[in-house]
Amino acid sequence: GVAQIDHHRELRQGVPEIILGESKSLDQLKTIIAAMQRNGSNILATRVDAEKATALCNQFPEAEYNVDARAFCLIQQKIENSGAGKILIVCAGTSDLPVAKEAAITARMLGNEVEELVDVGVAGIHRLLAKSDQLQKAAVIIVVAGMEGALPSVVGGLVAAPVIAVPTSVGYGAAFGGIAALLGMLNSCASGVTVVNIDNGFGAAFAANRINRKG
Amino acid sequence: GVAQIDHHRELRQGVPEIILGESKSLDQLKTIIAAMQRNGSNILATRVDAEKATALCNQFPEAEYNVDARAFCLIQQKIENSGAGKILIVCAGTSDLPVAKEAAITARMLGNEVEELVDVGVAGIHRLLAKSDQLQKAAVIIVVAGMEGALPSVVGGLVAAPVIAVPTSVGYGAAFGGIAALLGMLNSCASGVTVVNIDNGFGAAFAANRINRKG
Amino acid sequence: GVAQIDHHRELRQGVPEIILGESKSLDQLKTIIAAMQRNGSNILATRVDAEKATALCNQFPEAEYNVDARAFCLIQQKIENSGAGKILIVCAGTSDLPVAKEAAITARMLGNEVEELVDVGVAGIHRLLAKSDQLQKAAVIIVVAGMEGALPSVVGGLVAAPVIAVPTSVGYGAAFGGIAALLGMLNSCASGVTVVNIDNGFGAAFAANRINRKG
Amino acid sequence: GVAQIDHHRELRQGVPEIILGESKSLDQLKTIIAAMQRNGSNILATRVDAEKATALCNQFPEAEYNVDARAFCLIQQKIENSGAGKILIVCAGTSDLPVAKEAAITARMLGNEVEELVDVGVAGIHRLLAKSDQLQKAAVIIVVAGMEGALPSVVGGLVAAPVIAVPTSVGYGAAFGGIAALLGMLNSCASGVTVVNIDNGFGAAFAANRINRKG
Amino acid sequence: GVAQIDHHRELRQGVPEIILGESKSLDQLKTIIAAMQRNGSNILATRVDAEKATALCNQFPEAEYNVDARAFCLIQQKIENSGAGKILIVCAGTSDLPVAKEAAITARMLGNEVEELVDVGVAGIHRLLAKSDQLQKAAVIIVVAGMEGALPSVVGGLVAAPVIAVPTSVGYGAAFGGIAALLGMLNSCASGVTVVNIDNGFGAAFAANRINRKG
C-alpha cells in the first residue's frame, strides 16, 4: 500500500491523522480517504487543489470542500467541543485569508470554538487596538501575516495568552515567498511568540488545539 | 534615559519585563537593573557574559549568576507557583545544555515547576522511549536540539501536549549556526510543533509559561 | 554529435552509462538511446517526462516507462544479480514515493535485489520500530525523506550497515524545495550517514550498487 | 596617494565628504584627515574604533570622539542650521542606540536640528502612541530597529512625513546580523518607507539631510 | 467583510489607501473598489494582471488600465498638484520600464508633476551625463535599475536632491530576481541613497510623495 495510516494516533493524541494533500496523486488520496472512511473517523485533507477536490467530491458526495482554504472535509461523527476556551485567529490582510481559513477549519474540526479578525495589519494600528476586548478574552491567539510579519509582535505585547504566529507567502520581491515574515516572527521582540512554517495554517491550529484541550 | 522599562507589562501579562543582556553595555545593564530593583520586581537578565556578570554581582550582591545559561537573577519576592502542570525540558545532547538551562531558569522564575531530560537524541532512540511516562505526564514540553533538530518530530508524535521546539547553534559546517535545526523543526512531520528562534531558551520558556498559567 | 557516450565506463565501473533525461531534447534522447541500443547495452534514462516518454516508447517499442519514477528502461540483456546482499529502500511518506521508485528501478537495473518499506516517518516512530528485523538484515539501506529529513538519523542509529540518505523536495514553505531535509541529513547525529543530492534516487542507488557489488 | 578626496563634492552636494573609517588603517586616516583639515572643511569619520580614535585624538587635539557611535568629529567652521524642519530619530531598543547616535551626530554635523526618542519598540506599543505629537511635528523621521524591524511599519502608518528605516544587527540566531530587520523593513506594509543598509545610521542621516535642506 | 478599508488614512496621510492587487481574487477586488467608489476617493490598484483588469474595466467603465504598469485607475475627483517640485524617474534600461511606469502613475495620482528619463544605464555613461541639467532640477529622483543596480550610485553622486532607488527583477542567473540590484543599491557608495523593495515602483513614488508634499 502507499500509506500506513496512523490510526494509532487517535489513541496517542486524541485526534485523527490529517492528510497533507499537496504532493499526493488523486489515486493516492482516494485510497487513503476510503481507508479512513471505513475506519469511521472524521477526515480532513489540506492543500487539495480545486481539480482534485472536484473528483474527490464526486467519489465522496457527503464531503465538503473550501476552495480558499483548499481544505477537503468529510464529517462522519459529530464534533464535540473539546476546547477549554476560544481560539482567536487574527489575520493581517485580505491576502492572508486562505491561510487563516485553513487554520479556522482545522481548529473547528479538532473540536474548538473559533473567532476571526481580518485586515488589522500594523500600518493602521488603530484597527487592532479597537479590538482590544476580543484579544483579551481569547484562550489562544493565532496571528497570520505576510510581508514583514510584524503583527504577532504587537499582539504578543498586548496579551498574556499563548500566541502562535503563521508567516504567509504574501508579498513580492524581498518577501522571498514568506521568508521575511518568518524571520520577523522568529525575532519577535514580544516574548514567547512561537512560530510555524510559512502558510501552515493547519499546523498553527493543531498547536492551538494541543494548548486548548480541556485538561 | 537609555530605556523606558515596561513596568506596565506586569499588568498586561502578569510577568515582569526580562532584560536581553547581549548587546547592552555594563553601564546600561546597571542602570536598568537598578531601576527595576527600586520597583521591587524579580529581575532576570539573559545572555549576560561572565565578565559583565562579575561586575553586576559586585554591584548587586544578592544576585545569582548561572554561567552555563549566562543568566543573571535577582530575586526580590518569593516566586509563587502559578503553573497548572509541569514543564518538561527535553535536551538532545550534552552540548545543548546551556540553552536548556536558560529555558529552565526562565520557566522557574516565571513560577513554573520544571523537569529536565538530557542526552536523549534520536540516534539512540531507545533512550527517549525509555522515558515515555515522563513525556506523557508533562503539561508542556520544550525540546532543545541542534544539528538536524529531529527530536521534536519524534516527541511531537508521541504526546498530545503542546511541544515547543528550540533549535540550537550546536553543530558545524552545514549546521550553519542552527539553521539546519531551525528548518528541520519548522518542517516537522509531527503536527502542531511550534518553534522559537535559534538558542532562544528564554522565548521557549516564556511561551510555555503563557500556556501553563493557571486559567 | 551531441554526445560522446562513455562506452568505456562499462569497463571502468562494470555498469553502463545512464542517461539524465531532464534537460535533453527529444531528438537528443533518440540519438543517444539509438547509439546505446546498437551497442547492446541495457539502457536507463531518468527524469524523462511523460510527454517525451510517449514518443520514445513509440520509437523503441520494447522499452518500458514508469511514470511515477519518470524512468525509461530498455532491457536488451538479462540482468545478472551481482549484489552481495539486499538493498532496502526506506521511504518516509507517501509523497516521497517517486524518488524511492527511481532508486528501486536503478538498483534493480544494476543487478541488485531490492526491498521497499513505505510510510514509516518519525512522527509515528512505532511504524519503523516494528520493522526492526527487515532493517537488521539489509546489506545497504537507502532512506528517502522530505520535510525535516529526520528518518536517516533514526535508522542510522539502529543499524550497522551503510545508510545513504536521499532528501526529497516534498514539503512547502521553509522546506525550500528539499534544503531543510538536505541540511538535516548532512547534520545527522547518527554517525556515518552519507547523503546525495535532493531527489537523487538514482545517485543513491548507484552508490548502493558500488557498495553491494560482489567483492 | 591613498585617496583622491572629493573636495568637489561640497560644490555638487553642499556637504563635505565624510570618511568611512572601518577598513582604513590609522596611517590612511591620518593622511586623509590632515588633507581635509588643510582644506578647512568640517570632518566626520564614522566607524572608527576606539583604539584608532585615541591615536587620532592625540594627533588632532581639537577633535571629539563619541565612543558609542564610533564617530570622530573635527569641527573647523560653525555649522549653520540648513534644515527646513526637525529630524526625529526613533530608536526601538536600548541596544540600537549606537546606530541611532551615529545618525544623530551625522545629521547635526550636516546642519540639522535633531530630536531622539528611545526604547519605543512595538512589543509595548503604548510607549510609541504616547509620543504621537512629537511624531506628527517631525519633518523627517529616521526609525532605527533590530530584531524583526517592525517599528517603521507602525510609524509609517501614523505620519505623512518621509520615514527612513535603518535595520540594525541587534538580535541573534535567525536575526542573521540584521537581515531579518532589513527584510522586514523592505516589506513594510506601510507605504513609502525607504530603507538603508544594516547599521547605516550615517546613510539614513545623509538621506534625511537631502530631504530636509532648505529649498 | 474581507477588508477594513482604511478611509481614516486620508486624514492621517493626506492620501487615499491604494490597493495591492496581486494576491486578491477578482471578487475581493470588486468588493473593495466598489466600497471606495462609494466613498468618492480616487482609486489606484497596483499589480492587477490583464485578465482581472478586463473584468474590472467592464464593471467600472470609467476606469483606465495601464498594461505595462499593471495599474488600474479610477479617477473620481480632479487631482490637485500638491507637490513642491518635480519628481524625476530615471530608468536604466528598456526592460525596467514597467516598474518605472508604476512609479510614474502612482506619483501622478498622488498629485505630483513627473518627468521620465529612459535607457541611461551605466555601461554607456555619456547618455546619463548628457542629461545633467534635468537631474539638477529635480526635487526628488527615483532611479529604477535591474542587473547590477549601479545607476543610483552614479546619480546619487551627481545631485544634492533625495534619491530613491528601486531594484528591478530584470536580469537572469546571479541576478536572483532582483537581489543583486537590491544589494548593490543598499551598498551604494553614494551617500544617502535610500532603497525600496524589488520592483516596488509604487513604494518609491509614495516615498517621493512624502518628500515632495508642499510643506
Place this chain on the structure above:
Amino acid sequence: GVAQIDHHRELRQGVPEIILGESKSLDQLKTIIAAMQRNGSNILATRVDAEKATALCNQFPEAEYNVDARAFCLIQQKIENSGAGKILIVCAGTSDLPVAKEAAITARMLGNEVEELVDVGVAGIHRLLAKSDQLQKAAVIIVVAGMEGALPSVVGGLVAAPVIAVPTSVGYGAAFGGIAALLGMLNSCASGVTVVNIDNGFGAAFAANRINRKG
C-alpha cells in the same frame, strides 16, 4: 522612445550593441531592430524565445534564428575576421549545448574563428585528455559546464591561454539553478580562471572577443 541605442559603442569598442531580448516585448524588439537596421549594423538579439522569433523573422525576412541558442541574427555587412587566434568552446555535457551555442554565435558574429568540443565532462576525464592538442592550440578557451562546474579547473590547469568559465543552470536540487557551478568556478583551484554569469554564453564570447582582437 523606449531605448537610446548606443550607436556610439561601435566607436568606443569596435562592436555594435547587442540586444538582450529576454524581458523586452515584441514591439520593443521590433522598434529597436528597425532602428539598428537603418543604421546598417549587424544585429544580434539574444534570449529571444521561439514565439517572438517567429514574428521577428516575418518582419525581417533576411534574419536567421537559432532555436537552441535562442539567438536572432540579422547580417547586413560581411563579418571580417578580426581575431588573432581561434576561440575554443569546451562544453561539459549535452545539456549545456544551448549556452555553448549562444557563445559560438556571438563570437562568430564579432569576427572570430570558433571551434567546439562537446561532452567532455570530468567524470570521464579521458575524453578531455584525448583532445590535448586542440586545447593547446586555442588562443582563448570558453568552458561551459553545469552541475558541479569542475571542468574549468581541469582545463585551466592544462593550458597557458586565457580560460573563461560559464556556469550553466543544468542540474537539479542542490545545483540551485547554476549556483553550485558558479561557486565551483569562482573557487577554481586552477589559477586565473575568470567567470561570467550563469548561462551567459553571450558574455563569455564578448570577453573572449575583447581578448582575441588583433592588437
Place this chain on the structure above:
Amino acid sequence: GVAQIDHHRELRQGVPEIILGESKSLDQLKTIIAAMQRNGSNILATRVDAEKATALCNQFPEAEYNVDARAFCLIQQKIENSGAGKILIVCAGTSDLPVAKEAAITARMLGNEVEELVDVGVAGIHRLLAKSDQLQKAAVIIVVAGMEGALPSVVGGLVAAPVIAVPTSVGYGAAFGGIAALLGMLNSCASGVTVVNIDNGFGAAFAANRINRKG
C-alpha cells in the same frame, strides 16, 4: 548527569560511541571520558582544541593527541583489523590535511587499514592519474577537498568502488566556509558519489567503516 553514554551502541553497531568534543566544556569531557574508561572501551574524542587536550592528557596520561586532526585517543584494547579491504584517503591539497587526518585516525581506530594520498588536486590532473593503481585497489575511497570540490567527480569516474566525498572549509570569499565544495560534491557528475558534512572527516571514516566491515 550531563550525558547518557550510549554503551548500547557497541552492541547495535559494533563500534564504541565517539565523543564530539567541540562544544563540550573540559569538565564535561573529563566526566564522559572517565565513564567510558571505566567501561574499558577505546575512546576517541574529535574536535578537541589544543588547550583542552593538554588538560585531558594530564588527567589521562595514557592518551594521545593529534594536534592537526584535533583528535584525542585513549586506546585500552588492541584494535582488531575488522575491514575487508583498504580504505584510501585522497586529499586534494595541503590545507585539507587536518580533515583527512581526522578521517584516517577514526578509520584506524575502528579497525581498518588506511592509505593516504596527498596534494593531488584537479588543477594538476597528472598527479592523480599517476596513482591509478592505488585508486583501483582500494575497497573504499574517501576524497577530501575544499575550494570547488571537484576531485570526487574525477575519482568517482575512474573507479568502481564506493566514493565518499568530504568538503572542507578551505578557501575564502565565495567558498563560503565549504559551501562551494559541498554543493560541488552533491552535484557531482560522477554517479553514486555520496557526501558528508563540511570538514566531517570523522563521519566519512565512520561511513567507510560501515561499508568495509567484514561481512
Place this chain on the structure above:
Amino acid sequence: GVAQIDHHRELRQGVPEIILGESKSLDQLKTIIAAMQRNGSNILATRVDAEKATALCNQFPEAEYNVDARAFCLIQQKIENSGAGKILIVCAGTSDLPVAKEAAITARMLGNEVEELVDVGVAGIHRLLAKSDQLQKAAVIIVVAGMEGALPSVVGGLVAAPVIAVPTSVGYGAAFGGIAALLGMLNSCASGVTVVNIDNGFGAAFAANRINRKG
C-alpha cells in the same frame, strides 16, 4: 610529504606554482618554500599573515614581505618582461588597496608592466572620466571594488580591452563580505566583463597574465 609541488606547471603554463599561504601552517610553508628554493624558481606566497611572514623572513633573509598585500616574495632570477602591453589596476576606494596590491605584486612577478589608479569610485564619476587616456592605453584592466561593485560596469563600457573585475569584502551589513559586489559584477550591464573570487587579487593578475603574454 605535505605537498607535491607542481614543478611541471612551469612547462605547461610558463609560470611557477604560487603558494596559497592562508590555511598552511608555518612548518608547511617552510617545507614548501625550501623545496621551491632548491628548484631555483621565483617564489610568491599570498595570504601570508604578518606573524608567519616574520618567521619566514628570518629563515629566508633574501625574501621580501608586503604587509598590506600579505604577499611574501623570494626572487631568485631576474624577471623578464613577458607582457605584450600594460596591465592597469583600477581601485575604487582606499579600503580596496590591499587586494589591488596583491594583484599588482602578482602581475609584476609574472613579468608584466603594471600601472595603478586609486580612489576613482563611481560616486564621484568625474575622477574616473579624468583618466580616460590611461584607460584607453591599457592592454588589460583589472578593476577592484567593494560595496556595490559598480565600477567595472562603467569601465567596461568605456574601453575595448579585456576587463577583469575583482569584488572585495569591503563594506558592511548587506555587503555580506563581498557578495553584493560579486553579484553586481556578475550582472554587469557592460558586456564581457569577467569576474574572479572575492578579494582574489592574485587570480585577477594571473588571468591578466594569461591574456597579456607575448603571443
